[in-house]
Amino acid sequence: MKKIISVVVSLFMLLALSGVALCSDAAPAAKQKPAKVAKAHKAKKCEAAKVANRPYVSVQGGMAFLKNSDVSGKKTGEVGFDDEYAFGVAVGKRFGKVRAEGEIGYQENDVDKPKSGDMKAYTFLVNGYYDFLNRTKFTPYLTAGIGVAKVDAKIDKFAHVDDIGLAYQVGVGVAYCINKHLTVDLKYRYLAVSDLDGYRITSMNPEFATNNVFLGLRYNF
DSSP, rough: OOOHHHHHHHHHHHHOOOHHHHHHHOGGGGGGGHHHHHHHHHHHHHHHOOOOOOOEEEEEEEEEEOOOEESSSSSEEEEBBBEEEEEEEEEEEEETEEEEEEEEEEEEEOOOTTTTTEEEEEEEEEEEEEEEOOSSSSSEEEEEEEEEEEEEEETTTTEEEEEEEEEEEEEEEEEEEEEEEEEEEEEEEEEESSOOOOEEESOOOOOEEEEEEEEEEEEOO
C-alpha cells in the first residue's frame, strides 16, 4: 500500500508540474493584459470541451500491483508477484456529465523469486464515468466497469491457469484539460477477475485482484 500511495503522490506532482508548464504565461510583463485575455479564452475552450457530447479515444499506461494468489493441492502456499506494468486503449463518448467507453487492456506481473513464472491478463471492459464538472481545468471523476478477462499464469512447473472470467473495476481519477482536444488523465483503479480455474495440480484457487495507477492521454474529437 505504501508503494501505491507513493506512486499516486508522484504522479499527482508530475501532473501538477505539467499543468504549470503547459499553462504558464511566456509573454513579457508589458503584455500582461493580452496574456490574461488569451488565458481566459483557453479556459472557456476547456469549459466548452468538458460539456461537448463528442467521441474520444484514449491511451493509458502505468504501474500494476497484483495481489498474492493462494495455491492449494499437492503444493500449498501463497504466490507473490512483482510490481509490473499495465496499459490500455479505449474508445468512448460523452453524454453530459457521463461518459461511456469500451476498453482493451493488458497486464503482466512476474512471480516473486525463488519461484518462477508470470501472470498475464487481457481485459475487455465496458466502463462508465461520472465527471464532476466545474470551471477549472481539473475534473475529478468516478469510474466503474464490467467485462471479461483472459488470464494466463504459469507458476514453476506445478500450476497453470488459462481461463476466462468475469472482470470488474472501480476507480477514481482527475482529468486536466490542455486544450479543447487534449486531456491528461490520472487514475487509480481496482480490478478483479472472478471464477478462474487452474489445472496441473489437484486443486487451485487462482486469484486475480490488482491495484493499478494509470497516466493517460485522451483525444476529444
